[in-house]
Amino acid sequence: MRHDHLITSKQLSRGDIETVLDYAAEIDADPSTVADRHAGTLLGLLFFEPSTRTKMSFETAMKRLGGDVVDMGSVESSSVTKGETLADTVRVIEGYTDALVLRHPKQGAATMASEFVDVPLVNAGDGAGHHPTQTMLDLYTIRENAGLDDLTIGIMGDLKYGRTVHSLAYALTNFDTRQHFISPESLQLPREVVYDLHQRQDGTGIKEHDSLEDVLPSLDVLYVTRIQRERFPDENEYQKVAGEYQIDAATLEAASDDLTVMHPLPRVDEIAPEIDETDHAAYFEQAHNGVPVRMALLDLLLSDDRGLGGGSDE
Amino acid sequence: MSDDHDHHDGDDDHELRVSKIRDGTVIDHVHGGQALNVLAILGIDGSNGEEVSVGMNVPSDRLARKDIVKVEGRELSQDEVDVLSLIAPDATINIVRDYDVVEKHRVERPDVVEGVLSCPNAGCITTGDEPVTSRFSVLEDGVRCSYCETIVRDEIADLIDT
Numbered sequence: 001m002r003h004d005h006l007i008t009s010k011q012l013s014r015g016d017i018e019t020v021l022d023y024a025a026e027i028d029a030d031p032s033t034v035a036d037r038h039a040g041t042l043l044g045l046l047f048f049e050p051s052t053r054t055k056m057s058f059e060t061a062m063k064r065l066g067g068d069v070v071d072m073g074s075v076e077s078s079s080v081t082k083g084e085t086l087a088d089t090v091r092v093i094e095g096y097t098d099a100l101v102l103r104h105p106k107q108g109a110a111t112m113a114s115e116f117v118d119v120p121l122v123n124a125g126d127g128a129g130h131h132p133t134q135t136m137l138d139l140y141t142i143r144e145n146a147g148l149d150d151l152t153i154g155i156m157g158d159l160k161y162g163r164t165v166h167s168l169a170y171a172l173t174n175f176d177t178r179q180h181f182i183s184p185e186s187l188q189l190p191r192e193v194v195y196d197l198h199q200r201q202d203g204t205g206i207k208e209h210d211s212l213e214d215v216l217p218s219l220d221v222l223y224v225t226r227i228q229r230e231r232f233p234d235e236n237e238y239q240k241v242a243g244e245y246q247i248d249a250a251t252l253e254a255a256s257d258d259l260t261v262m263h264p265l266p267r268v269d270e271i272a273p274e275i276d277e278t279d280h281a282a283y284f285e286q287a288h289n290g291v292p293v294r295m296a297l298l299d300l301l302l303s304d305d306r307g308l309g310g311g312s313d314e
Numbered sequence: 315m316s317d318d319h320d321h322h323d324g325d326d327d328h329e330l331r332v333s334k335i336r337d338g339t340v341i342d343h344v345h346g347g348q349a350l351n352v353l354a355i356l357g358i359d360g361s362n363g364e365e366v367s368v369g370m371n372v373p374s375d376r377l378a379r380k381d382i383v384k385v386e387g388r389e390l391s392q393d394e395v396d397v398l399s400l401i402a403p404d405a406t407i408n409i410v411r412d413y414d415v416v417e418k419h420r421v422e423r424p425d426v427v428e429g430v431l432s433c434p435n436a437g438c439i440t441t442g443d444e445p446v447t448s449r450f451s452v453l454e455d456g457v458r459c460s461y462c463e464t465i466v467r468d469e470i471a472d473l474i475d476t
Contacts, residue, residue, distance in 0.1 A: 104439070106441075107461070108461025128437065192458075
């Protein structure tokens with residue numbers, strides 16, 4: 001089934017994901033083949049929250065496809081400060097552009113916005129909800145480094161509020177994976193997400209832990225996310241907890257030589273800089289992959305003859 | 315069917331408390347204490363002049379204590395009453411015409427309820443000023459917001475949008 005919007009990784013089947021990743025690999029190998037595919041196409045960027053990588057990589061992707069972007073700019077400088085609803089904003093910007101990319105602090109924002117527009121809408125993050133394009137570049141990076149089947153992955157850090165984590169975990173249930181979730185108790189996966197993961201993968205491949213130690217030797221991939229200060233009532237509590245979920249060269253002595261370390265970035269001190277130069281580090285490559293993957297996604301969403309998807313919809 | 319709607323359960327004494335209706339709907343076997351939530355979920359607050367009788371904590375063979383709601387002059391459709399299954403899963407609906415029960419059925423769990431509940435997640439897009447009607451899918455043991463995906467299993471009555 002064809003998808004006109006990309007709201008959540010849950011909507012994508014294994015076939016959909018492989019279509020995007022294969023196409024991203026083609027583009028990565030030779031971007032010139034799609035250089036003019038979308039000349040004259042305008043992408044509207046509506047970021048109601050700060051973003052560097054996601055916004056710039058969408059902009060880069062659209063321009064490398066021959067198109068251009070119009071950017072709402074910061075919320076402070078937009079009519080949102082006058083009290084305009086999101087439903088009105090997307091209906092207005094839809095009239096200027098051929099597709100929309102939306103990031104918004106409220107969960108469900110992209111789902112709601114998609115009900116008001118006819119042009120393709122891409123969710124670039126909705127509160128603690130979903131971030132499906134990040135997931136696609138994460139999957140691309142995992143496939144390049146470790147393969148997506150017979151994969152043991154550890155996902156560590158803020159699993160409660162981390163939308164990249166939720167989206168990635170859903171998508172991985174399409175593959176033969178064992179997912180280990182490592183976090184302090186207060187930042188465990190939301191029960192909703194656990195419920196969905198069990199529905200999707202009968203729960204056998206899903207395990208939760210409060211320490212990395214036990215699972216580290218078995219991992220092919222360790223996906224680290226940032227634990228944010230504001231999630232904790234006081235600085236002491238934050239320091240105590242965050243310190244247990246940071247990794248450095250000494251931590252990785254217990255890991256497989258082939259372990260791939262990923263991070264959606266920005267990082268603060270979850271991954272010591274000394275790991276950057278090791279073969280484990282894949283997080284900068286991961287950020288780079290945002291461009292070919294988003295080029296593939298935009299091309300599939302914007303092309304009448306291709307469309308995104310071919311697998312089942314939910 | 316023509317059985318007297320006040321005598322189907324052997325609860326003879328509650329007709330002393332709640333009068334019979336001539337035409338309308340009797341919602342029976344509501345769990346004790348939920349009658350006002352039943353009215354709230356149906357959007358019946360008396361402001362349109364409906365004649366409404368409510369019995370609360372009436373002795374019942376089946377539920378020990380039950381509530382009963384009678385709405386005169388209005389026949390509630392299956393779609394209207396199915397949403398009651400969320401807070402009154404054992405409710406029976408009696409459609410009364412000229413003092414006789416002409417239809418009697420149970421409430422069935424709908425797949426989706428729209429505009430009845432409000433999402434408890436303060437971070438959900440539906441809790442702001444957006445022109446959007448709340449929508450929840452109905453799970454076996456709760457409801458789930460179609461926008462932010464929050465699942466509510468307990469105290470669903472607290473979500474009733476009044």
